[in-house]
Amino acid sequence: MPEKNTVLKTIWRALPFTGGDGPVVTVLTLEGVIGSAAPGRRGLSLQRLEKSIEAAFRPGGLAAVALAVNSPGGSPVQSRLIYDAIRRKAEEKDVPVLAFIEDVGASGGYILALAGDEIYADESSVVGSIGVVSAGFGLHEAIARIGVERRVYTAGENKAILDPFKPEDERDKARLQSMLDELHGQFIAMVKARREARLGDDPELFSGAFWTGARAKELGLVDGTAQLGAFLRTRFGKHVKVKRIAPDGGSLLKRLLSGGETAARRPAPTALIDAEAVLDAAERRAMWSRYGL
Numbered sequence: 607m608p609e610k611n612t613v614l615k616t617i618w619r620a621l622p623f624t625g626g627d628g629p630v631v632t633v634l635t636l637e638g639v640i641g642s643a644a645p646g647r648r649g650l651s652l653q654r655l656e657k658s659i660e661a662a663f664r665p666g667g668l669a670a671v672a673l674a675v676n677s678p679g680g681s682p683v684q685s686r687l688i689y690d691a692i693r694r695k696a697e698e699k700d701v702p703v704l705a706f707i708e709d710v711g712a713s714g715g716y717i718l719a720l721a722g723d724e725i726y727a728d729e730s731s732v733v734g735s736i737g738v739v740s741a742g743f744g745l746h747e748a749i750a751r752i753g754v755e756r757r758v759y760t761a762g763e764n765k766a767i768l769d770p771f772k773p774e775d776e777r778d779k780a781r782l783q784s785m786l787d788e789l790h791g792q793f794i795a796m797v798k799a800r801r802e803a804r805l806g807d808d809p810e811l812f813s814g815a816f817w818t819g820a821r822a823k824e825l826g827l828v829d830g831t832a833q834l835g836a837f838l839r840t841r842f843g844k845h846v847k848v849k850r851i852a853p854d855g856g857s858l859l860k861r862l863l864s865g866g867e868t869a870a871r872r873p874a875p876t877a878l879i880d881a882e883a884v885l886d887a888a889e890r891r892a893m894w895s896r897y898g899l
Contacts, residue, residue: 628845629669631838632662635853636673636688640680640714650677650718652687654853659688662851663695669842671696673705673722674834679713679735682789692721706834707731712816716827717793720800726832727819733827736797737814738789740782745770801826 634655641649662671673692679685696703705722707715712735719725727733749756749771756771767778794812798805805811805826822828838846 628847629842630665630667630847630849631670631672631842632665632668633672633674633834633848633850634658634662634692635676635850636715636718637676637708637853640677640684640688640718649680649684650688651681651684652691655688656691658851658853659691659695663699663701665849668699668701669846670702670704672834672838672848673703673718674708675705675711675715675719676708677712677715677718678710679715682714682717682738682793685714685717689717689721696721696723704837706832706837707733707819707828713737717796719828720796725828726830726834726837727822727828728833729818729820729831731819731822732816733819733822734816734825735814736793736812738786738793739814740786742768743770744774746773797827804829 636650636655638650641651671692692703695701702724703722705711705719705725707719707725707727708731710732711719711725711727712732716734716736746756756769758766758769758772760766764781766772767775768782790812797812806824808825811825811827817825817827819828819831823831835848838848
């Protein structure tokens with residue numbers, strides 16, 4: 607029987623990203639709706655990605671880190687936290703970052719792409735949506751029809767603003783709009799700081815509109831249209847070693863050898879139908895469908 611180390615070396619050499627003397631490029635996958643995830647859910651958050659980001663910048667002789675972005679957006683806070691973590695490591699290690707938008711890099715997904723020193727997309731990718739949105743429902747008339755009286759007690763006159771069971775208040779709307787405008791201004795400043803003179807002067811650039819990758823190139827939101835694998839081989843040569851980083855930290859090899867998540871580590875279901883999970887899934891589905899996916 608061969609020793610364990612010999613077996614591991616054989617497996618390692620057989621993997622497509624190893625062997626040869628070519629430069630190393632790690633690929634960090636950023637896919638899904640952005641936001642802190644509850645147990646058993648897979649939203650993109652700094653907590654989930656922190657180890658992955660560390661692993662992506664760890665190899666010696668690293669030529670670049672590539673980001674495979676496929677996200678319709680989500681939490682602006684988590685988008686910024688992930689962006690900041692990537693940029694800190696890039697500056698600390700002095701390693702270039704290349705972002706590749708797949709199906710969608712919109713809203714917070716585009717913030718993730720901004721972590722790249724260069725951004726590329728497929729011609730048919732959906733790119734942009736540089737804006738901020740807040741949505742809800744007004745239910746005060748519905749509860750009045752069924753004879754329900756809303757009773758809310760607060761300490762602080764603004765504690766219950768935007769309560770969906772109360773009639774809309776113009777002061778609440780103005781306060782929310784002010785906050786949305788502030789967040790939008792932060793987003794715009796971020797895009798301008800990262801893209802500098804590459805941006806076009808289209809009046810709809812910061813309107814929340816989104817475009818195909820081909821049009822995004824004309825607007826300066828991306829540097830070109832390309833696919834990750836082919837681009838890396840062209841930029842770094844056919845002997846480039848591409849090392850994919852698992853979403854929760856560590857390499858693909860480690861995930862394969864560990865068997866991933868075991869039954870013992872999986873949280874046990876608490877009910878046949880989890881109403882919160884159903885609503886969460888519906889919200890995520892709605893975010894993807896906004897971009898035709």
